[in-house]
Amino acid sequence: MAVVGLASTVPYFPSDQQEQSFWETIPKSPPDATRVPQGFSKKLSSPLAWKADDIAHRLSAYEVQLEAGDVVAVESALGAFKGYSEISTDTFPLPKQLAQRLKNVSRECYGGVGFSVVCGLDPSKYTAADNVALFAGIAAHVAPGRGFVDRKRESARCRPPPQCCIREDTGFHDGESYNAEIMGLYVLESGDEGGKLALSSSFSLYNELARTRPDVVETLAAPWVLDTFKDYNKYPPLRVPFLHQSGSDKVIFRFSRYPMTGFQGLVRNPALPIPTKAQVEAMDAVQFMAAANSIRVPTGSGDIVFINDQAVMHARDSFRDGTGSKRHVLKMFLRDPNQSWPVTGPALEQRQKIYGPNRDDGARAEQWWTDFEMGQEEEAPTNG
Template identity: 35%
Template sequence: MATAAILTPVAPPSAPTFGTTPAAQPPPGQPDISYHPNWETYQARVARRTQTENLSKEIPEGFPKELKGDLVWEGETVAKEYKWTYTFTDEQLEDINNALAHFNLALNIAKGYISQETFPLPKTHDELRRLSRELHFGHGFFVLRGLDVDRYTREENIIIYAGISSHIGSIRGRQDAYYDGKRADVVLGHVKDVRSTTKIKIGSPAYTADKQVFHTDSGDIVSLFALGTAAEGGASRLASAWRVYNHIAETRPDLIRTLAEDWEAELFTKTVNDTDKVSRRPLIHHQPASTDGKTPERVVLQYARRYYVGFGALPRGNHIPPITEAQAEALDTLHFLGERFSVSTDFQKGDIQYVNNVAVFHARDGFRDTEDQQRHLLRLWLRDPEYAWETPAALSERWERVYGGVTPELQTFPLEPPHPLGMQKDPARWQRHRNCLALTDENFTLGSRVGEEDGLELWCYVVVSNGYHRV
């Protein structure tokens, strides 16, 4: 039998847990696991499996026993070797203001056309390109500091954010394929607690004050711009997926096998040409070193816990099998090791954070807003065609949904977090369908399209990665 995991005991998470959303209803046969990890349940599962199962002592063939490089770091030591906060100089801030004026006044074109050419930064560009290289070949994250968001309007802040980001990753990814019920490439997301502004139940932790467990977003680079910070809590936490991989490979190689197998994920979103509501792919992907020596061996991590356990009003459906005990242990192992090796970036108002989304995963402490101080982040998914890593074959379809066919004309940058519009054709008729939500009904259950009644299409709106999607 395998030996127990070599995992230094730590106390249950002490980070703020404001506004904990009730757990999603588990499907039949699901292991004892929910979105918010439970340390005692995890330790009991580790003990049970290591004592009763014949667990593999070998990692999958071809996978590395150990990853090396700047991407392997721990929160306790990374600050001693790497200064991740870059503060703009006065000259660079003037550069940004000049670019804003050029885009707004000289060009006066749609925001979808924001680029290095239309938002020129001659005094800042080279430094931003150096930082993009750090994302891809260095420690995998950095923070830009020095912007005074109160000096600008909401629209100006968005233009500045997209403009600066175009010098780091010139390709913006699609976070939603619909806006106000119409086809659009929504490339800007809002991360904010919206529970006080609506009665509807929430299906994504991004729209609550809950602690958000370790996960990745979609795409190569995930960026967040802090328009406002919480009155208490809300720290952004990052962890090296490579450091976590090394620990698991050394202590529990069977879990590397589990993570490298296909998992069935619940898809809660509708994007362009989506038909399947289930995704089957591994959580980790091995990329051998190139024969010319230019590209090192890599392991890519891509997952979000809620796709396997649900969250709030969006449970994992009964149409797919429950996850296994091994998968439940693997999910908890990723999270608790992420916490153990994590660093807080001390996210402040006006900061812009950039993260290599395939090598560094992230989490957020729970938080508390007040009337005068509220946490509000803007989000971009980016890709740098010069430095981008090769996309694993198993992720190519997902990457195509994010980056494929995004056009300047359809790019949309919402000024505020999306709000459900309800059934516009016939609200009264919509309210009778209990598997759709109604703005006047607090007891809805989120679901999918329910068909037609008297020729009228009936739709539900569900909360997914960016707001409320028609599915």
């Protein structure tokens, strides 16, 4: 049977009419028997499967506030680290109680609501290099494994190049075509206006899709051809699912519209397969359902947001820079091996690309971007 494709370009932002049409496809009385692809759960039971109405009024419960004494301890650890070349919990030592609070951030990300915010730093007090070290040092106590954030698999910390900075709204996604277990975002400057972070439970999304549109689950679990928008000799298109199994009680979303639609001047290669009608419906379903069950997390200068990028989708409102304040956010990909979820197949390959060795002898060497340099934009991933 022929696969139905769409000849016209699929927009990154679906229209209001598309949204109305989508909600009309949701049955008012879903069938009692849920049919999902073999091996997938019919329903995920987990604190990660939250509803926005249940947690929006208590976001402060997911914050870790650094008091004055904590900041002194962090700055002391920064001073101790300067005698070393590799950041770890040993070279960035913190008092036991503070270290335990940061470890609880990891537990919240993997087994709680899937996100937490560490507040209390003042980035304006530190140099660019010191801010990177502070971020990495605190992150090491949350999740000790660091992932590569660039396509060359060299850089462990990303200062997004100006060309990659998206000022408009972004759709809900789980990062790039391969991404993190835990994503860390350190807000150095928040800009003049807007830029609020939106979060939505992927587990809750999965449950709704399994209950009302199991055909979408099936489509998401099948391979998709994703454009890399790079030199195909170095970075050929990927053929991976957007939805992966993780044991018998978890799923992992690896979702983003832009490799299928293009975004911000990036045009999907017309030689690649045209998105099918089922794929467009699946992308729209993710966007509309995620937005309907989303919360806004206010962030300001000095906040470090940790997000389970496997189970929580994120988006961002548009923002505007001021004359004296330009939005500046550092990003890291993190992993706690003691809490990591089991994966196989393409998801395992993606994980190894990020967290595995990058040298022929099995070693791992990291570079750190503290300032933008020409050429970084070629290797930097694109969000959306």
